[in-house]
Each structure stands twice: as structure tokens, then as C-alpha cells.
Amino acid sequence: MHHIQINGNSRPDEGAASTASLSTFAVPPPSVAISNYILIQTKGPLSAQQKQELRDKDVEILEYKGEDVYLCGYKPTTLEPLISNLRDFVTDAEVYHPDYVVEPDLKTGNDDDEAEVEVALHDNIGDNDMSRVVNDIAAQADIPVANVELHDRKACVKVPKSKLAQLARIDEVKAINEVHTRRIFNNVACGILEAHTPVGTANTTYKGKGQVVCVADTGFDTGSLAGYHEAFGDRVISLHARGRPAARGEPGNSDDPDGHGTHVCGSVLGKGDHAEEGEIEAPASEAKLVMQSLFDKFDKSRGPDPKSWNAGLGGIGNSYPDLFGGVFREGATIHTNSWGGPPQPYVERESARIDSYLWGNKDMTVLFAAGNSGVDIDRHPGHVDPHSLSPQAVSKNVITVGASENCRPNVKSPVAGNKPLVYGAWRSKFPFGPISVDNVADNPEGMAAFSSRGPTRPDGRIKPDVVAPGTTILSARSSQIEPGHHGESWGHSNDARWMYLGGTSMATPLVAGCCAVIRGALVDNHVPRPSAALIKALLINGAVPMKGQYKQALPNGEFGPSVDAPNPNSGFGRVNLANSLRNIVANQESTVYGYQDVTGDQSLGMDDQHRGEHAVTVDIPEDSPAALTLKVTLVWTDFPGERLQNDLDLIVAGAGVEKHGNQGDGSGFDRVNNVEQVVWKNVKPGSYTVTVRACRTTKDPQPFALAWRAFA
Structure with a gap:
């Protein structure tokens, strides 16, 4: 199976488990005969037919984990039917190992260190099973059942770190993460x-x-x-x-x-x-x-000076x-x-x-x-x-x-x-x-x-x-x-x-x-x-790109040589509300500005009920200024999971050239983000086709939104 990371952990046979300092983390892999959760590796994105073949073998896809690896529910007691019968597209299968469950930071320290943790259950655990699982958590943690707080298939408990490996062995447990205190992030x-x-021909102020x-x-x-x-x-x-x-x-x-x-x-x-x-x-x-x-109360542990008090946020809750x-x-x-x-x-x-x-x-x-x-x-x-x-x-x-x-x-x-x-x-x-x-x-x-x-x-x-x-x-x-x-x-x-x-x-x-x-x-x-x-x-x-500062002291500024592209400092740029509103108001008057909210039956998917791509034409008029920039942004709300679950591609083509979302002048595709953008400088007059294409949809269908504008 490919190198993957789950909950911050690499595959157990790649040495990640050896970094743990706790004596309890020599966790043997469970047998498929007693576990209902597996990882499968495929040759690429799954088609609708392949998903059905997996369902026919009692495989329930729960989450995409990257590198063509899926976390699945699986109740049969042997992996042989998957390996032998689905070898055309399934390359590997293995049991979901307990070493994936506990985040790495919790595996360090002393056995008797107490940790407040959240125990997250697999997504297919039904309400009828909750009581049994809560009892299992309480038993393995050696605490009363009443001390297990359950919200949204997640249980909060305080336990010695020595108990974490036992909790990780509970088959229904997907991940164990430390609970951290939330805090506030403290006209021109x-x-x-x-x-x-004011925007639009009517100079409207919103x-x-x-x-x-x-x-x-x-x-x-x-x-x-x-x-x-x-x-x-x-x-x-x-x-x-x-x-x-x-x-x-x-x-x-x-x-x-x-x-x-x-x-x-x-x-x-x-x-x-x-x-x-x-x-x-x-x-x-x-x-x-x-x-x-x-706010519930001030944390005054740093002393009597009110400036040192932190505001407690107990009202956030667990749901x-x-x-x-x-x-x-x-x-x-x-x-x-x-x-x-x-x-x-x-x-x-x-x-x-x-x-x-x-x-x-x-x-x-x-x-x-x-x-x-x-x-x-x-x-x-x-x-x-x-x-x-x-x-x-x-x-x-x-x-x-x-x-x-x-x-x-x-x-x-x-x-x-x-x-x-x-x-x-x-x-x-x-x-x-x-x-x-x-x-x-x-x-x-x-x-x-x-x-x-x-x-x-x-x-x-x-x-x-x-x-x-x-x-x-x-x-x-x-x-x-x-x-x-x-x-x-x-x-x-x-x-x-x-x-x-x-x-x-x-x-x-x-x-x-x-x-x-x-x-x-x-x-x-x-x-x-x-x-x-x-x-x-x-x-x-x-949004407008940030120019950065410190250029006299640092030749590349604070963002490096490419400040126009999205970056991990300022993202897609500083908000400019007037620009965003011009997309809406001018949409009634010009095809150079526009947006689409693509939902319902028009959503994309890789099954038989949904189309695989969507296209819209953007026309740059012949009398446009010579130095127009075309900016197109694609956004979709993705299914939960640390990796991208539903992967769409943004493609803008015209004048014999094709550009892809978040790739600059590169020819690859973004497999990480659910926001993609093409910024095309010096576009020539003519028609440009904006295509949104489904590359991988773990959960069908996938709605999305587009916004575009051309500006000098």
C-alpha cells in the first residue's frame, strides 16, 4: 500500500510506531475476522460501476484517505474476495490498524500522564450500537459510564495515557485526539x-x-x-x-x-x-x-493583573x-x-x-x-x-x-x-x-x-x-x-x-x-x-493579491518571488468588497462578469445519475482594453475528511491555450484544495470556455459555485 498518513500517523510498518515513547504502543494488528474496518487501495478514482462492485462485496466506503486509499466498513471475515475478484481495480487491502487511531503527540510522555481526549467513532456506527460502544469505552478507560460524554459520535474522556492503546483497539474507534482549550484571538x-x-450603473451601495x-x-x-x-x-x-x-x-x-x-x-x-x-x-x-x-469565567492562574486574565469559552460546547x-x-x-x-x-x-x-x-x-x-x-x-x-x-x-x-x-x-x-x-x-x-x-x-x-x-x-x-x-x-x-x-x-x-x-x-x-x-x-x-x-x-513588505531588507519580500499566486501567508489575497459586488451587479449587463451556483440535479458526480462536467462560455469583447486579466474561481463544499473527498478540476481554455486551477502556467491539476483559481493575464478578445470536471467523487453528487470577472 502507498505511503499514507492518517491522523498524523504513517503506516505501522514504516516506523511511525517506533517513535512513541509510551510502553503501551506496541499494538498488534487486528485480524479481519474480528475487525469491521479496512483500508483498500485502488488504481485510481472509482467509477460508479466500481463502487457498485465494492458494495456487492459488502464494502462500505466511508472516507478517502489520499493516494487512492479508502477507509471502508467491511463485515466479512476474509479479504480474499476483494483481492481475487476485484483485482482489476483493487490493488491492496488491509485491516485498519490501531496505530492509526491515536494522534502522535498523545503517544509521547509517561504512562501515568492524564490526558483529556476525544474518541471519534467511525461514521457508520448506528444509534443502536452507541450504548454498547460507550460501555466499551468506559470499560477500557476504567472509568464510570457516566463519565463518558457522547456528542455527534464522539466521546470526551479523561484517562491516563496508559489507557489510550486499549481505547485504540476498540474496533468502532476511528481516531483519538487531544482536547485543547479554545481561546479568543485577540473606518480605516x-x-x-x-x-x-457604490457599484453598478445605478451606483448602488450595499x-x-x-x-x-x-x-x-x-x-x-x-x-x-x-x-x-x-x-x-x-x-x-x-x-x-x-x-x-x-x-x-x-x-x-x-x-x-x-x-x-x-x-x-x-x-x-x-x-x-x-x-x-x-x-x-x-x-x-x-x-x-x-x-x-x-464566556463563562476568567482564567486568573497567571496572577491578579486583569491584563493577564484569559476569557474562558465554556459556551462553545461539544456540538x-x-x-x-x-x-x-x-x-x-x-x-x-x-x-x-x-x-x-x-x-x-x-x-x-x-x-x-x-x-x-x-x-x-x-x-x-x-x-x-x-x-x-x-x-x-x-x-x-x-x-x-x-x-x-x-x-x-x-x-x-x-x-x-x-x-x-x-x-x-x-x-x-x-x-x-x-x-x-x-x-x-x-x-x-x-x-x-x-x-x-x-x-x-x-x-x-x-x-x-x-x-x-x-x-x-x-x-x-x-x-x-x-x-x-x-x-x-x-x-x-x-x-x-x-x-x-x-x-x-x-x-x-x-x-x-x-x-x-x-x-x-x-x-x-x-x-x-x-x-x-x-x-x-x-x-x-x-x-x-x-x-x-x-x-x-x-480579493486582491498582497504586494508584501520588507523588500529592501529581503530581496524576495515576505511572500517569495510569486506573490500573485495563492500562498500560505495571505491565501487568495486581501478582500476587496467592491470587486466582489461588481461580479454580482455587472452580471446583469456584461458577460465579462458573472457567477453560477450549480446545485441539485445539475451537480457533478461519477455515477449514472449525474453528469461529469459543466461548462460556461466567457466572452471577451473585441473592443476590450489590451491588458485585461481574466480571473475565475471555483469553490465547493467538500465531504468531511482530512483529505479532499470530492475532487473537481477547473479548466479555462481559449486562444489555443489551456490553464488549470491553482497551477499558474503548469499543466498539472490540484488534488488538495476545494478552492481553485485561474488568473490569466493579458487575455485576448474572444471566447473562453470555463469547464468544471469531476475527477473523483467519494460521495455523490457534488454541487459547486463559479465566479469570474475580467478587469484591467
Whole structure:
């Protein structure tokens, strides 16, 4: 079988198991006679007929694992029928080994170290089997059944590490991952994003009217639907006290002693006046708000100084369907999250859960902050180190937002000696120039150094998707902030109703507001229920590449020699809302701008019921300027799994030339990303065919969205 990685583990016979320091991880492979789960390797993507032949042999495909390897359910007691009868397309088959189950970091340390873990079950475990499996987990962990918390086929338990190998031997267990604490990622920005720019022949300004955005964060100002910050007018629909719910006859509490949540809400849809800065207006200043208060209590373990307290987010809970689904029923189709965990690869507990919900709810747009784990401590000063995304941000189907720099170079910070803040204030993270001496908010073409970088692990997916300003962001201040909690590290505001904060936390709500505006424009232009994929495609297609900074100190800048292509620092670029809206409004007037939301019977698949490709023609008029660029973006919501489950190809052809998604001038195809883009410079007048082709569909059918525009 090919070299593969599952849950961070290589095949047991490739030496991965020998790296474990725990004495318990010499796990023998189970026999197919007692296991109902196998891996099969095929010669290539499976056709509809081949999938049926597998079903006829009692093989249930559960997940694609990369390199033509599939995880499958299989109840027969021998692999011989697969090897002998399906050899035309099945090259290998083996039992799913317990060594794949436990993530590598949990295999280190001492046997008696306690770990809080999530035990993820295989996707085909039925409700009738849950009670038995929970009993098995409790027995192997040597804990009471009542201590096994089960949500969405995943159980959370606290056990000594010596018990993990026993849990891994339970046949129904697919993966075991460590539970990490989630934490928050702590008027000029809108100008950088080109929000509020009139578009179309009617010069229409879109501000999210009719749209509902849910913010899941610490809390909302006073925690009341009356007497709150004036930036929100009468546009607050509901507050949900998830972190401090009603109990013992006392009402729940949604106020914001931390201040993070109120600031985030203001960046999505606030509007008001600052005593010195004038009008402060978020992108979606006419949208309405649903707020989920996640804060439960402060972690004061670092000492009595309020600035050192971390806000606990107990209100997130263990069920993403619960977090996303309830507010969706209130009309909130945009859900923004400025929190996450420490850097991790794609994990069952977070990434797969989120993707699973979005696969089943394809018109819900969910955003996550990339994280603030960017550091420059390796051997390449001036280049922020890769692979620092939070596990939520690694999810394929969310919009992952990184932070670029704002343009407020003169805002002074008390912690910087009443001078502008520089990245060297975080000495352990940015010890080298030129980053250490750089003003955090003086170059909108540069990335914020702290912004978490991609690509994702294990397979190198492009993330973040987009970036937006995230340094020295001025927004609403909660009236309930614990005195001294936030201080003024990001800058001093002379108006107590407003405060400066920074982080990917601040970039993400700006993009959420842009998504609400895009959705509102689609609804106004006769698309009553746009998919999340379409909103994401329009957002990304409108983004502009970052030019980077530090070029005088570093010949290749911070992005390397190719800044136009999507990259693991800024993704597909900085959001430009006006460009995205021109895709929608101009679509009524010109074929050079357009979009398609391809769903239902028109979706692609490799079975007998669905077509295998879709094509659209884009015409570049003869009287077009000589230096037009054609940009085409393809997005689809993929089935959950650390690898790409349904693989589509983007092909743009014209003038005797063919270009492929994310390949630049190369001739290959992208087998990793569910966002693909072709940027074709200096296109000649004529017809160009945009083709979307199904290469592999583990789960049929696959809807998708396209956006394209030609611009000078």
C-alpha cells in the first residue's frame, strides 16, 4: 500500500510506531475476522460501476484517505474476495490498524500522564450500537459510564495515557485526539476593503440590509436587549447566554466583561461616531445581529493583573450542530468565530465536525480566524514560520481569515512608551529584524506578523482563504469590561465608547460583514438562497493579491518571488468588497462578469445519475482594453475528511491555450484544495470556455459555485 498518513500517523510498518515513547504502543494488528474496518487501495478514482462492485462485496466506503486509499466498513471475515475478484481495480487491502487511531503527540510522555481526549467513532456506527460502544469505552478507560460524554459520535474522556492503546483497539474507534482549550484571538479598515463603494450603473451601495449575522464570542455589552452601545441601533435580534446559562432560577448572563465580543460585533455591523475619528462604520452596517455569549469565567492562574486574565469559552460546547444550527433557524446565515485552539493539523474533534455540519447545511457561511500563532524564530528572519493554523481554521469548508496590516501608523500605545506599537513588543516571537522593528499598522500591503500561516497539515491545503486588516482596529467598547483587563496595548482611544484591538479576531468580523453584504446583494439580484460556496467564490474572486513588505531588507519580500499566486501567508489575497459586488451587479449587463451556483440535479458526480462536467462560455469583447486579466474561481463544499473527498478540476481554455486551477502556467491539476483559481493575464478578445470536471467523487453528487470577472 502507498505511503499514507492518517491522523498524523504513517503506516505501522514504516516506523511511525517506533517513535512513541509510551510502553503501551506496541499494538498488534487486528485480524479481519474480528475487525469491521479496512483500508483498500485502488488504481485510481472509482467509477460508479466500481463502487457498485465494492458494495456487492459488502464494502462500505466511508472516507478517502489520499493516494487512492479508502477507509471502508467491511463485515466479512476474509479479504480474499476483494483481492481475487476485484483485482482489476483493487490493488491492496488491509485491516485498519490501531496505530492509526491515536494522534502522535498523545503517544509521547509517561504512562501515568492524564490526558483529556476525544474518541471519534467511525461514521457508520448506528444509534443502536452507541450504548454498547460507550460501555466499551468506559470499560477500557476504567472509568464510570457516566463519565463518558457522547456528542455527534464522539466521546470526551479523561484517562491516563496508559489507557489510550486499549481505547485504540476498540474496533468502532476511528481516531483519538487531544482536547485543547479554545481561546479568543485577540473606518480605516473598511476603506482598505473598499466597503461602501457604490457599484453598478445605478451606483448602488450595499450594506447588508435584510441579512442576519451571528457572532459567537465572549458577550455583548450590557447583556440586555435595551441600553446597549449605540453602534448597534435597533438591530439586535437576540442574545444567547451559552457560557453562563440560566440556572437555579437565575436568568442567563450575556454581558461582556472581557470586551472582545462587543468589539467583534462592532466590526461586523456597528455604526457610530468617535469623538476624534469621526464616523466609524462596519461593512454590514444595515444587517441585524444574533449574539451567542460563550464566556463563562476568567482564567486568573497567571496572577491578579486583569491584563493577564484569559476569557474562558465554556459556551462553545461539544456540538457544532448545536452551535451553528439554532441560530440558523433564527435566520442567521453568516456565523463568525474569532476564537480557536493552538496550531494543529486537520483533526476529527474540530475540523471534521465543522466540515460535517457544513456539508449537510450548504447555505450556512461560517468564518473562523486563522489564529495568532505566527512567529519568526526559524532560520529565515523576516519570513514568518509556516503551519500555525488553529484546527478550526484548517476546516475545508469555512472561510479562514488571516490578518493584514491596517493603516494607522500614528496611533500610539502606552505599552510602547507612547509610541506606535512594533512587532518586537512580542520579543520571544519576533526577535529578528526587519519584523521586530516594523510598525504593526503602517502598510496595508503587508501581513500582520502574528497572523497564523498555512499551509494545512497533513496535505498542504491553501489557508488562510483571504485576509483583512487586523491591527489597531477601532470598534465598539463594552461598558462592562473588567477594569484594567484589556488596557491600551493596541492604542489609546480618546473616546471611552470605542477601543483599539488587534488580531485575526479583528480581521474575521470585517470579512463576515463583507459576506453579509455579498449575500444581501445576491438576494437583491434574484438569488434568494445563495450557497455558502457561492458567497465564498465571490469573496475570493474579488480579493486582491498582497504586494508584501520588507523588500529592501529581503530581496524576495515576505511572500517569495510569486506573490500573485495563492500562498500560505495571505491565501487568495486581501478582500476587496467592491470587486466582489461588481461580479454580482455587472452580471446583469456584461458577460465579462458573472457567477453560477450549480446545485441539485445539475451537480457533478461519477455515477449514472449525474453528469461529469459543466461548462460556461466567457466572452471577451473585441473592443476590450489590451491588458485585461481574466480571473475565475471555483469553490465547493467538500465531504468531511482530512483529505479532499470530492475532487473537481477547473479548466479555462481559449486562444489555443489551456490553464488549470491553482497551477499558474503548469499543466498539472490540484488534488488538495476545494478552492481553485485561474488568473490569466493579458487575455485576448474572444471566447473562453470555463469547464468544471469531476475527477473523483467519494460521495455523490457534488454541487459547486463559479465566479469570474475580467478587469484591467
